[in-house]
Amino acid sequence: MSIPSLPLNDGRSIPQLGLGTYGLWNAEGSAAIADAIELGYRHLDTAVRYDNEEAVGAGIRSSGVDRADLFVTTKLDGEFQGDDRAVAGLHGSLERLGLDYVDLLLIHWPLPKRGEYVSTWQTFERLQAEGLVRSIGVSNFKPAHLDVLAASSSVVPAVNQIELSPLIQRHEYRAYDEAHGIVTESWSPIKGILDSAVLAGIGERYGKSAVQVALRWHVQNGLVVIPKSGSRDRLAENLAIVDFELSPEDLGAIAALDGGPDAGADSDRIGH
Numbered sequence: 001m002s003i004p005s006l007p008l009n010d011g012r013s014i015p016q017l018g019l020g021t022y023g024l025w026n027a028e029g030s031a032a033i034a035d036a037i038e039l040g041y042r043h044l045d046t047a048v049r050y051d052n053e054e055a056v057g058a059g060i061r062s063s064g065v066d067r068a069d070l071f072v073t074t075k076l077d078g079e080f081q082g083d084d085r086a087v088a089g090l091h092g093s094l095e096r097l098g099l100d101y102v103d104l105l106l107i108h109w110p111l112p113k114r115g116e117y118v119s120t121w122q123t124f125e126r127l128q129a130e131g132l133v134r135s136i137g138v139s140n141f142k143p144a145h146l147d148v149l150a151a152s153s154s155v156v157p158a159v160n161q162i163e164l165s166p167l168i169q170r171h172e173y174r175a176y177d178e179a180h181g182i183v184t185e186s187w188s189p190i191k192g193i194l195d196s197a198v199l200a201g202i203g204e205r206y207g208k209s210a211v212q213v214a215l216r217w218h219v220q221n222g223l224v225v226i227p228k229s230g231s232r233d234r235l236a237e238n239l240a241i242v243d244f245e246l247s248p249e250d251l252g253a254i255a256a257l258d259g260g261p262d263a264g265a266d267s268d269r270i271g272h
Helices: 026-039 053-063 085-097 117-129 143-152 171-179 197-206 210-220 232-239 248-255
Strands: 005-007 013-015 043-045 071-076 102-107 133-139 159-163 183-187
Touching (some): 026 043, 026 232, 071 085, 085 117, 102 117, 210 232
Parallel strands (some): 133 159, 159 183
Antiparallel strands (some): 005 013
C-alpha cells in the first residue's frame, strides 16, 4: 500500500500518514518503530519533550531502511527558544537520533508570553540554510501567532501541527493554513472517536474500523495525520486506509461531528 504525500511550500513533500511516537521509549519503543518501518511507515514524528529520540534513532537503524527513504520530524520546546538556543537544541536532537539532518523541525509551541518565537524562527531559518534540517514549521500555533511570524519573516512555515480530529475540526486554522500555503498536520487525530456510532456505522459499510474511517477522513481532507501506537496489529490497521474512499455523504456526516468552536491549542501547554 502506497502512502500518499503532500507538497510543501519549500518544494519538498511530506507523507500524509506517519507515526506519532510519544510514549514509545527504550528498547520496546525502538522495536515498535522498527516494526512500523517494516510495515511501510516512512514518516516518524518525535520531539525533545518526548524523551525518546534515542529510541526513534535505534528503531531507524535496526529497520535497515535507507535514511533517505524516511521522513523524520522532531520538535524543540521552550528550553530552546530565543538567543540561538535552537542551534544547540537541534544538534542535541541529531546526536540522540544518530542522524545528520531531520526532514522537519518544529517550534513545539509558541509560548507567546515569552515573546521569543520570532527570534527562534529566525534561528530555524539559518539551520535550514545550513542543511541541518530540510523543512521548518511550527506546532500549536494559532493564526494570530502565524501573522506575527509573517510580519517578521518571508519564510512561511511548511507545516503547522495542531490537535485535530473529527470531533475537533478547527476549520479556522485549516482555512488560514491553506490560504497561506501551510500544510496542517493533525496530532491526537482519533481522540474521542471510539464511541462514535456515526464513524462505526460508516466503517461497517467498508469493512473498516471507526479509527480507520477517522484516519481516512484526515487524508481526504488534505491533512497529514500521525496516529500513535506501539502495537504491531494496530500499526498495520492504521496503515490500511489507502484502499477505500469516503463518499460525500460520509464526509458530510463526519463534518456534523465537530464538537465546538475553534478555541485553539493552548499556547502554554506542554503535553504534546
